[in-house]
Amino acid sequence: MTELRGVGIGLGVAQGPVARMAEPLPAPKDAPSERSVDEESSRVREAVAAVARELEERGNTAGGAARDVLEAQAMMAEDPTLEAEVDTRLQAGKTGEWAVYDAFASFREQLTALGGYLGERAADLDDVAQRVIARLRGVAAPGIPDPGHPFVLVATDLAPADTALLDLDKVLALITTEGGPTSHTAILAREKSIVAVVGAAHAASLTEGETVIVDAAANLVVTSPSDDELARALTRAADRAAAASAPITPGALADGTAVPLLANLGKPGGASEAVELGAEGVGLFRTEFLFLSSSSAPTVEEQRTAYTELLAAFPGKKVVVRVLDAGADKPLPFLNDAHEENPALGLRGLRALRASEDILREQLTALAEADAATRRSPEGPADLWVMAPMVSTVEETEYFVSLAKDYGLKTAGVMVEVPSSALLADRIFRHADFASIGTNDLTQYTLAADRLLGSVASFQDPWHPAVLRLVREVGAAGAASGKPVGICGEAAADPLLAVVLVGLGATTLSMAPTALADVRATLLTHTLDDARRIAEAALAADGAATAREAATAAASSQKAAEQ
Template sequence: MVTTELIRGVGIGRGTAVGPVLRMPDPVPDPADARRDGSAEDEQARATEALAATSAQLRARGQAAGGTAAEVLDALAMMADDPALAADVTHRIDDGATAEYAIHAAMASFRDMLASMGGYLGERAGDLDDVARRAIAHLMGLPEPGVPRSDTPFILVARDLAPADTATLDLDSVLALVTTDGGPTSHTAILAREKGITAVVGATGAAELVDGDQVLVDAENGTVERDPDQERVDLALQRTAALSAIRAASTGPGRLADGHAVPLLANIGSIDSAREAAARGAEGVGLFRTEVLFLGAEKAPSIDEQADTYRAVFAEFPDQKVVVRVLDAGADKPLAFLTDQGEENPALGRRGLRALQAHEQVLRDQLTALAKAAAASDAHVQVMAPMVSTPEEAEYFRALAHELGVPTAGVMVEVPSAAILADHLVPHADFVSIGTNDLTQYVFAADRLLGTVAHLQDPWHPAVLRLIETVGRAGAENGVPVGICGEAAADPSLAIVLVGLGATTLSMSSTSIADVRAELSQVTLDDARRLAALAASAPSAEAARRAVADARS
């Protein structure tokens, strides 16, 4: 029994759903530290077969799901295939462990190592648990862990979902997703957003919901309401229908009600996501993450190898803008050939442009490859540097990009110092793009992927909005475009505020474009500026949301 009728979390998307709760079943129990009865060779064969079967199973799920889900599940399969893990399992079996316990203990050791790193890798620590449970279930002859099945549609409630589960949800059965853990940039949230699943994450109070509880999930407001009355249900469904009608009627480029243009761009990381973005009507790309080419490599790919990949992506956006972020390594994305080892706090260490400056040839090669690919493309290619902290760094990057044949070079504003010094930094950039995910993280000194501080990961907070306003003002005064490429742009109501604060373009997950386009079409630029002033002057994120909602009601 829940103690309150209204449970709060972080909403993903704008959808609403009503239905009965069905909880994820308890995970496969941890195996006991028992001694093996058979030979080490036989036990090793069991372990090898279980890990191979788990890897194949994950890859098959990924191929069926496609898109970002395929990338996520392939990464999980690589964990199951990891030679270092296999060596650890072998060592434990040689010491007398069973295959079940050897896999459990080896994965736990790897998980603890990743958790200690924090950031993206820390968030992936839980994924190792999922891989281990799948392998152990295979060894024990138990059903594959995953989402329960039901003859009737339901609201799925879980502590968190493994990427393999989120990626392959049956959207005919799962009306909405509610998790007690996780934040707005966890894999669960990212995949839910990509698949258009109504979801509320980080809703700690949902732990007390039980199977059969009737709930109303309101992603726009980030709430889960138990036993809602019929009037509340009717209002929620009416709002969903109204939003669907507005979305269906909204086509073409992004613009406000007074005709003010706000190009709506997509965040992409692969050729598959590029194709999906183009199909969904993105007006170009505001953030092309290039890390996928480098992660896991012992050395940087060659100029020609990079150029081939870039050309394939650029081909999806003829005569449109494609903004490429150069390699953003370090902290949660370490690379053997680029980033320093053993930093006590890598999130505050040599990462992003700092790492590239220390290994300038890697940056020179990437810029050369981008210039080469752009020359063979009809796309309007621009480049930007991640984690820029000072005007000197902005000046360095633009000069180098121009030298190597990329005529339009900007910087990302993710570090508070860059926003505070925007009046000095912006003149050294051809454009700026605000990464709200990292900016929010650094403003609040709160890991953006850590569920325990998810409540601080709120770009609606006036502390973040005022920094965005500072950058927007500097951009307007210097005639420099100011884009938003963090997930904040995917929130339709917040998108209005961001435009009012000076954003000239918005980039987001391609599934969010239709909702944002529809919402922008309802307000003028004067409306957006008035709403932005209300939000920025509020004392808290919740007060900012409420002020904007009240002013629009």
């Protein structure tokens, strides 16, 4: 038996034979084309259009977050700038395959250098290029294997187009050699409730057909397992399935301490599923979907309609709406599409909204009107809270809270995503009604590691004690001021880390709806004192990996003592 370490997504465990993703197509040769420029140009345009339509179809079939990603990929495939880059190479007499390969590679380098949202899109270019080249060659694009039986999928990482349509009757679990807890693959694994271990570097040694156990709860992959180990894994999987089907109860610790479990949502259409899975409200509603696919800002009426739909789905429940989080890293022609050398540190979030205050005022107007429209609900109105993204100063806090209340929005707060706001949390709470910690960005800025850049993915781990210390600062400030502190980053979806976050002072946790069951079950096994002891163990570590190990050991020793 051998254990391969990685980062588990959720608490699941699965077993089965390995099937590996096919290797990428070999790069085309830089050789003169035997076709005319017009012939090559026609071939490329047809291939690009076909791939774009295929991506859109996959997105429509998959729905959810996958649809948004695939629609963005389809738009990227037909980007006019990229088309011009391809045409330049075709005019020089190159083959369509090489023109696509070289143009996409060049464009990818440009986007990677920009970082941020565009850096994330750059990673998707490889998949689009592979699909276009495969179509030009008349061969199947590399994708999910089909060995004819259920399998454990092993890959370097997965492209959005592949994860979108995974056959969950065949894919028993995922193992990737790259990526971290906030990678695209990890996020979609949570959304689809797939057992996964990501960032298991040594999984590259796994061979086709060998049986493995994928133990997300223990953050490991077991190779050559014994019959006893396989039997224990089956029992654990059955116990977890039974727990998932148990009646849904409000989030709480073993001693009865309430920890409301909320949902992260990107569109009103996700509300019904969140409610079915036990969400007690919404901890983060991202409003970007109204803005990112438009060439102009949505009208107040368009926004009001969407917000009213959302609020109506949660009568009597808390709904936290984040105003537009965009700017240079998510360029919008009507907000800010100016080039910046380092967009992650540029005009984004509230900074961008202050530079175009009319957009912020229209959004607050629409939210206030939606709030008023749902107050006549017979089941009781939703409890609307609004918050500003990327707040880094006390002055920004005072500005946003004051403006929100001018529009009649009674509960206004801020997101804590940069160290400055965490360190000044006591002063921020003099103005804000609440704070919500975005652990993805907080980790990025604390560790100086772009969360969308694969080369520094190992630094993007919210278990790092530096990040946990900042969470503790905010938790302590919230407790001292008697104001709530929520967590709405991916960290809240990690069951053991959720316990640590509560131990550090978090009063609510918000996550992808499919993560709610695991987090709810884990919280019920620990008291508040337990959570604080486990958190202290993690804080005493020197790094993310050792913090996770220390917390695991502390939780295990507590369970052993109870037995």
